[in-house]
Amino acid sequence: MTERRTGAFEGFDFEGFWDTGRSAQKYNEAAPSDEQIAAIEQELGFRLPDAWVELARMHNGGAVERSCYPMSEPTSWADDHIAITGIYAIGRSVRYSLFGEFGWTFMRDEWGYPSWGAGIADTPSGGHEMIMLDYRECGPQGEPSVVHVDQECDYDVTPVAPDFATFIRGLVTEDVYDNSEEVTAQALEKVRTGTLSPIIIRALQACRTELPDGEALLRKLAERLVQAKASFNLHSDPDSFLMYDAVFWLYSQIASARSFKDYFDRAEDQLDYERASHTLMLRISFVAQPYGFCTDGYAEGFVKDWWDKRLQQGELQLRDGHYRFTPAFASAVLEQLRGLKQP
Numbered sequence: 644m645t646e647r648r649t650g651a652f653e654g655f656d657f658e659g660f661w662d663t664g665r666s667a668q669k670y671n672e673a674a675p676s677d678e679q680i681a682a683i684e685q686e687l688g689f690r691l692p693d694a695w696v697e698l699a700r701m702h703n704g705g706a707v708e709r710s711c712y713p714m715s716e717p718t719s720w721a722d723d724h725i726a727i728t729g730i731y732a733i734g735r736s737v738r739y740s741l742f743g744e745f746g747w748t749f750m751r752d753e754w755g756y757p758s759w760g761a762g763i764a765d766t767p768s769g770g771h772e773m774i775m776l777d778y779r780e781c782g783p784q785g786e787p788s789v790v791h792v793d794q795e796c797d798y799d800v801t802p803v804a805p806d807f808a809t810f811i812r813g814l815v816t817e818d819v820y821d822n823s824e825e826v827t828a829q830a831l832e833k834v835r836t837g838t839l840s841p842i843i844i845r846a847l848q849a850c851r852t853e854l855p856d857g858e859a860l861l862r863k864l865a866e867r868l869v870q871a872k873a874s875f876n877l878h879s880d881p882d883s884f885l886m887y888d889a890v891f892w893l894y895s896q897i898a899s900a901r902s903f904k905d906y907f908d909r910a911e912d913q914l915d916y917e918r919a920s921h922t923l924m925l926r927i928s929f930v931a932q933p934y935g936f937c938t939d940g941y942a943e944g945f946v947k948d949w950w951d952k953r954l955q956q957g958e959l960q961l962r963d964g965h966y967r968f969t970p971a972f973a974s975a976v977l978e979q980l981r982g983l984k985q986p
Contacts, residue, residue, distance in 0.1 A: 651694035651808035652701075660814070662706035662729075670704040670739045672732040683733060683741060687761055690784045691733065692776065694808035695763065704732025704740060709814035718801050719793050720772060724820050725803065727764040727774055730811075738944065739765060745944055757798055760787060763807065767876075769926075770943070771795050774803065774810075827873045830939065834865035834875055837935025841916040842924045846893035854977060856984070861889060863983040865936070874939045877925075879948055887949040888976045890924055891959075892968060899965035903950050906966070907943065921946060 661667065675683070675696075684690055706729040714724050731747055732740035741747045747762035756762065756773055764774040771794045776787035789804040804810035839847075839858065847857045854860070868882050869875050877883040891906070898919040900906035907921045916923055916932065928934050953959035958972035968976065 645690075647696055648693045649697050651697055652811070655812055657702070659816070660707060660709050661702060662708045664706065667706045667729075669737055670706050670729040670732060672703045672734040672737050672740055674700045674703050675733045680733060683735075687741070688783055689761055689776070689778055689787070691761075692786060692807040694806065694811070695733065698730075698807075698811065699733045703734065704730055704737065707814065709816050711815050711817050711820055712803060712810065712813050713815070714791075714801070714803070716801050718772070718791050719795060720766070720768065720791075721820065725766070725772075725774070725791050726817065727766050727814075730764050731762060754794060755798070756792060756794065760790070763789070763810075768939075769876075776807065827869065830869045830873070830875045831866060833935055834862055834869055837937070838933075839936045840924045840928070840934045841932065842897070842919045843890075843893060843936075846896045846919075846924075849896040850893070854980070857893070857980075860980045860983050862936075864889065864980070867983070875937075876939050878945050883945070884949055884952075885976070885979055886925075887946060888953075888968075889980055890921060892973060892976050894919055894921065894924065895967055895973075899967065901964060901966070903947060906950075907946060 680691065680696060707727060710728065711724045711726050714721075717723070718725055720726055729739055732743070734740040735742040738744045739746050741761070743749070745765075750756050750762055750765075750770065750773055751758060754770055756775070759779050760775045760777045762773050762775050766772040766774065773792045773794070775790050775792050777790045777800070778785065778787045781787055786806055788802065789807060789810040791801040791803050793799045793801070804813060839861075843861070847854075850857060864882065864886055865875060868877070868886065871880075871882065877886055894900070894906065909920045909923050909927070910918050913923075914929060914931070916929070925936075926938055928937050950959065953968075953972075958969055959966055960969055967973075
């Protein structure tokens with residue numbers, strides 16, 4: 644086994660680098676052993692950069708405060724920088740580790756990211772962008788560069804840094820690129836006037852007697868989310884859960900789900916809005932027929948957490964092979980939505 648080099652972060656100040664909040668628990672694992680690293684490298688088919696191993700032995704994965712990296716080439720995220728949410732742990736146990744529930748192997752196998760490299764960090768886009776190691780030039784045992792991969796643009800690749808250590812050392816806090824007022828204004832315009840998904844339009848038409856002002860209420864809820872978050876993103880807060888409830892209730896007016904996957908995902912190779920799904924109502928817009936009222940990014944895990952909670956509390960039930968809200972809970976959801984009209 645080739646001896647690992649150390650010293651990549653000598654003199655580097657990690658003060659304020661890591662986010663130690665609750666989200667850190669989903670990224671951070673204990674330092675990996677030599678045996679664990681060897682097993683992971685064998686499964687990946689790549690030698691991990693020495694600098695990544697060195698970092699993992701100091702702090703193995705984590706959400707970050709220094710979340711932005713300067714770019715000379717524009718990407719779908721911004722003209723002058725990219726953003727990350729956290730760095731994957733070299734491990735298997737936490738959600739956002741290399742082999743974790745929503746880590747690199749999940750993104751490769753379920754989202755179709757290329758197999759010529761390995762992901763090192765996720766982004767605020769909720770899966771639509773990934774920061775990866777690129778082994779195409781150096782080979783599986785060489786020193787890979789770091790690249791940005793855009794899933795929405797046919798996995799377009801943009802160079803980021805020549806190596807892992809340079810990438811880590813170059814990360815800066817988001818206040819360097821603070822354009823929050825402009826971003827918030829754009830998000831508000833989107834939720835106030837953006838065209839709705841054809842599926843949501845069909846669902847609103849189907850329930851126009853029961854919820855005649857459904858579109859206005861949906862936009863009102865989205866506006867409240869943007870005002871709280873400065874972007875149209877859904878997480879695990881009460882208003883996000885209400886949006887999940889509202890979208891599922893609308894979905895239930897025109898379709899029925901046999902499982903979470905049946906509800907959440909579009910059909911394989913689906914390129915239209917004929918079959919309803921959560922992603923095509925609020926998350927993914929086809930180039931041939933785009934709509935504006937969609938979130939800035941998404942993570943399936945938040946929606947799955949909502950689904951599991953509704954099941955656990957008995958508000959979502961399986962009846963005759965299909966999942967539906969109980970009548971009492973459906974009424975409660977509509978009551979909450981109608982309450983949005985209050986000043």
